[in-house]
Amino acid sequence: MINSKKTYSFYLNEDKKALGIKKLPLMLFFNPFDIDLEIWLFQKALRKCEYLYNVDKKTFFWKLQKFIAARRFKRLSCKLGFTIAPNSFGPGLRIVHRGTIVVNGQCKIGANCTINACVNIGAKAGFDEQVPKIGNNVYIGPGAKIFGDIIIADGCAIGANAVVNKSCSKPNLILVGVPAIEKGKVSISLLK
Incomplete structure (x- = not known):
């Protein structure tokens, strides 16, 4: 802050x-x-x-x-086309493209986050206080949807168009699919 x-x-x-x-x-x-x-x-x-x-x-x-x-x-x-509330992201924010990006004002996202276009990070329907907490060094691919009272560990990569509605407590994993599932470890080159 x-x-x-x-x-x-x-x-x-x-x-x-x-x-x-x-x-x-x-x-x-x-x-x-x-x-x-x-x-x-x-x-x-x-x-x-x-x-x-x-x-x-x-x-x-x-x-x-x-x-x-x-x-x-x-x-x-x-x-x-950004709807990003102040105090949501830590230092080192990298927005890759302009385009629709929606982040709930209650979300807390760590340092060195890379976020692409058409991403939606929000609350579970009807529950404003149930928002994601995202760790440091996280890559969020284009079109990803992240919602609910979940935690994403440090170093994770969320694939394009993934729908993440469950916590991922293990660091450095790749999350892909609808609903998102863990698909292995993140390569260091993927996050740069």
Whole structure:
């Protein structure tokens, strides 16, 4: 959770590393085909909202900053198709593509998570408090659906279009299918 300038800076640096962004030359801003830049701007807006809303200051300037950051975050969310609540992901978030990504605001997802387009991470129908808890270094493939009061262990890879509704407590497993079943160990190269 971002609650100081130091952790805010740490989260931004980890997200930047995860996205593979070394520097942002001025020419990237003028490239209409650069999707990575848009995702990076979204992640910066996400982290700024987390920082501004987690640090409780009562000044007018702080409230104005919160309002402006929230408006920008909402605009970028709508533009890219992301419904991701602040304080859901740990540092090192890597969003691979723009497209529909829905994450319940109660979910807790660890550090260094890679998430693809058309992913839905949500509550069991009718139970808002029953949401997934996902560990560190998890890869979530395109179209994966993860829901219910479940736990996904560290280092797991969830395959494309998998439907995960049961916990996976063993680390470094591959989950595929509908409903998802364990299919062996994760190769290190798969997570990079």
